[in-house]
Amino acid sequence: MSNSNPVTPILQLKDVKIAYGGIQAVKGIDLELYRGELVCLIGANGAGKTTTLNALAGTLGLAGGELIYDGEAISTMPAHKRLRRGIALVPEGRGIFTRLTVEENLRMGAYIRNDSAAIEEDLEKVYTMLPRVKERLQQVAGTLSGGEQQMVAIGRALLSRPRLLLLDEPSMGLAPLVVEKIFEVVQTVKDEGVTILLVEQNANLALEFAQRGYVMDSGKISITGSGEELLANPAVRAAYLGEAA
Amino acid sequence: MDQLAEAVPYLGKRNLKAARWVVIIIALVAPIIAMMFGRTWVRILDFALLYMMLALGLNLVVGFAGLLDLGYIAFYAVGAYTWAFLASPHFGVHWPFWAILPLGAGFAAMAGIILGFPVLRLRGDYLAIVTLGFGEIVRIFMNNLNYPVNITNGPQGINALDSMNLFGWDLARNLTIGDVQIHSLYLYYYFFLLCVAGSIMFIQRMQISRIGRAWAAMRDDELAAKAIGINTRNLKLLAFSLGATFGGVAGGLFGSFQGFVSPESFSLMESIAVLTMVVFGGMGNIAGAVVGALALTALPEILRNIAVPLQETLFGHVLLDPEVLRMLLLSLAMILMMLLRPGGLIPAHARYSRPELLGKGVRT
Numbered sequence: 001m002s003n004s005n006p007v008t009p010i011l012q013l014k015d016v017k018i019a020y021g022g023i024q025a026v027k028g029i030d031l032e033l034y035r036g037e038l039v040c041l042i043g044a045n046g047a048g049k050t051t052t053l054n055a056l057a058g059t060l061g062l063a064g065g066e067l068i069y070d071g072e073a074i075s076t077m078p079a080h081k082r083l084r085r086g087i088a089l090v091p092e093g094r095g096i097f098t099r100l101t102v103e104e105n106l107r108m109g110a111y112i113r114n115d116s117a118a119i120e121e122d123l124e125k126v127y128t129m130l131p132r133v134k135e136r137l138q139q140v141a142g143t144l145s146g147g148e149q150q151m152v153a154i155g156r157a158l159l160s161r162p163r164l165l166l167l168d169e170p171s172m173g174l175a176p177l178v179v180e181k182i183f184e185v186v187q188t189v190k191d192e193g194v195t196i197l198l199v200e201q202n203a204n205l206a207l208e209f210a211q212r213g214y215v216m217d218s219g220k221i222s223i224t225g226s227g228e229e230l231l232a233n234p235a236v237r238a239a240y241l242g243e244a245a
Numbered sequence: 246m247d248q249l250a251e252a253v254p255y256l257g258k259r260n261l262k263a264a265r266w267v268v269i270i271i272a273l274v275a276p277i278i279a280m281m282f283g284r285t286w287v288r289i290l291d292f293a294l295l296y297m298m299l300a301l302g303l304n305l306v307v308g309f310a311g312l313l314d315l316g317y318i319a320f321y322a323v324g325a326y327t328w329a330f331l332a333s334p335h336f337g338v339h340w341p342f343w344a345i346l347p348l349g350a351g352f353a354a355m356a357g358i359i360l361g362f363p364v365l366r367l368r369g370d371y372l373a374i375v376t377l378g379f380g381e382i383v384r385i386f387m388n389n390l391n392y393p394v395n396i397t398n399g400p401q402g403i404n405a406l407d408s409m410n411l412f413g414w415d416l417a418r419n420l421t422i423g424d425v426q427i428h429s430l431y432l433y434y435y436f437f438l439l440c441v442a443g444s445i446m447f448i449q450r451m452q453i454s455r456i457g458r459a460w461a462a463m464r465d466d467e468l469a470a471k472a473i474g475i476n477t478r479n480l481k482l483l484a485f486s487l488g489a490t491f492g493g494v495a496g497g498l499f500g501s502f503q504g505f506v507s508p509e510s511f512s513l514m515e516s517i518a519v520l521t522m523v524v525f526g527g528m529g530n531i532a533g534a535v536v537g538a539l540a541l542t543a544l545p546e547i548l549r550n551i552a553v554p555l556q557e558t559l560f561g562h563v564l565l566d567p568e569v570l571r572m573l574l575l576s577l578a579m580i581l582m583m584l585l586r587p588g589g590l591i592p593a594h595a596r597y598s599r600p601e602l603l604g605k606g607v608r609t
Contacts, residue, residue, distance in 0.1 A: 059471045083474040095469025097462045099529075104598055108462050111455075112474035153469075160473065 008071065010035045010195050011056070011164060016065035018048070018055045025051040027219035028065065033164070033197055038190045040198040040206040040227075042240055043216035049199040050092050052216070053166045056197070057089035058082045069164070084112055086163035090170065092199075094153040098142030102133060105141045105152050109159030119159065126155040129188055147178035154185060158194075165189060167198045171205070183209055203240040207231045215240070248449065252532035252591045276434045286546075287430040291502065293542040294437035295495050300522040300534035301444050302491025307520065308529035308593070309452060310484035311464025313373045315516050316360070316380025320489040322387060322511035323356050324349040324496025326397065329506045332407035335398060342410050346497050353493025354486040356383075361485035365478055368467070380516050387508040402507025409436070409501045417504075433502055440498065444491060445531055451487075452531070458597045460484060514572065521575050525582055527589025536590055541578065545571040 011033040018026040026048040033039055041049050054060040056067065058079035067075045074082060097105050106126060110119045127134040130151045136144060141152060150170050157165060167186065171179040183205060190196050200206035207213050213230045215223040223236060230236050250264040251257040257264040279286035303317045327349035331340040360379050364372055391399030408417030416436060420427040451457050463470040463477050471477055500506045518541065526537020549567040556563050565573075582589065 054468075057472055059468055078476075079471045080474040080476050083472070089472040091466075091468050091472055095466040095472065097465040097469065099465055099593075100458070100461055100597055104458065107598070108458060108473055111459065111462075156473065 007034055009033055009068075010070055011197075012066075012068040013052075013056075014066040014068070016052070016055065016067065017063040018051050018060060019063040020051050020060065024063065025219055026055070029216070029219075029221045031214055031221065033195055035195055036190070036193055037212065038186070038196045038198065038210050040200055040203075040210040040213045041216055042200055042203040042206060042213060042230075042236075044239070045201075046218075047216040048219045049216055050168055053089060053168050053197070053199055054091075056166055057087060059089070080112060083160055083162075086161070087166065088157040088160045088162035088164070089166040090153045090157045090168060092168040093172065094146075094149045096141045096144070096149045096152055098140070100141055101138055102141050102144065102152055103137040106133075106155050106159055109156035112160065122159055122161065126158055129158075129185060130155050147174050147181065150174065150178075150182055151185065154182075154189070158189065162194060164195045164197070167196060169199055169201060171200060171202045179205065203236070204231075248530070248532045249445070249535060252536065272438055276431055280428075280431075284428070284430060287428070287434060289543060289546050291430060291433050291437055293539050294434065294441050295499050295502070296519065296522060296538040296542050297441050297535050298437075298444055298491055298495035298498075299519045300526065300538040301441070301448055301531065302488045302495070303519050304523045304528065304531070304534040305448060305451070305491070306484050306488035307523055308534070309457060309464070310460040310481065312364075312481060312484060313369065313376070314485075314488070315373050315377035315513070315520065316383070317376075317488070317492060317519055318511045318513075318516040319360075319380040319383035320353040320356055320492030321496040321499065321515070322383055322506075322508075323353045323489075324493035324498075325500035325506045325510070326387060326403075326496075327352050327493070328497045328500035329403040329406055332501065333403055334405055335403045339407055342501075343412075346494060349497040350490045350493040353489040353496065356493075357486035357489030358482055360489075361482040365481055377513065377516070380511075380513060384508050384511050384513075387511065397508075400508060402505060402509075404505050406500050406504045406506065408504065409433075409498070411436070437498065440494065441535075444494075445535070448531055453597055456480065456483065461597050518575060521579055525578055525589060527591040527593055530589070530591055530593035533589050533591040533593065540590070541575060544578075545574050548574055 009032040013029055013031040015028045015030060016026060017024060017028050029052065041052065043049050051060060055062055058077060058081075062075050066073060069082070069085060069087065074085070097108060100108065106123060107119070110122070113119055132148060133151050133155055136148065141149065144152065154167070154170070170182050170186065174182065179202065186196065186198065187209065198206055198210065207227045207230050210227045212226050213224065214221050215230065215236060223230065223233060225233065247261065247265070249268050250261055253264040253267050256267060276287045276290055279290050299317070299321060303314065306312050306314045306317070328345055330336055331338050331345045331348070360376065364375050367375060387397045388400050390397040397403070408415055410416070416432045417429050419429050420432060459470070459475045459480055462473070462475060463480055467477060522537035522541045523534055524537070525541060526535070527533025548570060552565070552570055553563055553567060556565065586592070
């Protein structure tokens, strides 16, 4: 028996190190994602969460370690090739194309595809998932509210037909009610079978939704466990959920 | 064309067809009206068309792809010197027009890629500084490559460039048909007009193409553009080289039209003047580049024609040199523009898709 685990992970990080602007932001982390999971990565500001996601999407290079996606080493693969393999990133701060219309934004998500009939189908799917967005298709995206922009960003990522969706702080700067709506959308995407890696500051909410979680602390993974375990962990509660130890 | 037509006040929003005719008629009749004020004015219009080509090319780099280029005039220089090397007594070579122009465009495109590679990772201020340096390097080369081997003839420049000869038809000579004599300046005007119209059509197609949208995405958010699979490296290089191509063509036309090139025509101030035209007209907008170029070429000339006689009658001599006045006016125009209309004369509207591509919704 070479492999004791019956299910191989869709994504595996082995001792991944990432240097960013001369500083080693990520100092060797191991992380695994299994098909269909929703896993969250929480941690304080500057812990290296966003850096990790950007390295997974291929917009940042690795300083060491290995990335294995679907049985293939992708450590040096450029971003557009990873996207073709099914890894899509919703960047921090939403990354909306502010001067394009909402519809143009969504269609840009299918930039690498040329199966136009299927793209139209996927657009319709996104419209049913995000009715608010559908009402504003011809509006210039920069004029949308923060929540709507986040929806557009998620919809745009979905148009690349991802198998692994990397979400970077979808709740950033949004009102609690809007955040709830966003998480409903995330749940729907997960129910469609997309594997999700979610980076969040809002640890409470993220852990409620996620099956498993990793806690990151100054470039390292400090604690890992199921969502409930982490929610119950006194150290996590003290550090990230705003409770006195 | 349509973007220009839509920019026609009042008519553009109501009757696009009529507006289109207005633009065409203005373009065709302009030199005839200008001639009424003297030959100089037709010449100024000819130059305005060359500046339009420059502004259109720079707008592609700055407005569409969002890469601030302060050394754009270097490509103009490459085009002009290509013409000077291959069609003047300087080397004794006299190649035909149709061979040099594509060659000049090609060299400029190559220069664009040479500039593009080192600046791929730079953005904003840093990009501006490096491109500015590049523009100066090209000019200094032109200025100093006369020793030990005389290539550019240094600051004296190269004289007696061949005029444009379109398959045996010399644009520098007046054309006589029967009793009617058409002045050479008209011939240049209509030929340049053709070039500008061609450029506009090409750039407009480009803007609503997949590449145009990718540029817009890259300009609005580079990280997100990478995240949706856009190869930002190639698109930046393409923007630089394509923009440079327009500069190269305009440079070649400029060289042969003027019959003389020298490094001082390609100073930093010229780069800034072209950028001012783009910003003044409205960045990311074809009509803006055209109107900006026209306004900022013609206005200083008008001012010069008023200011010089005015100063002479007032003070008995010229206090402010017209060239100083030109810079003064450009700066004033920029300041007023930023205060009153930050989007430029004709602010850009999001227009990156062919209407039939977008859903059933009527575009607003």
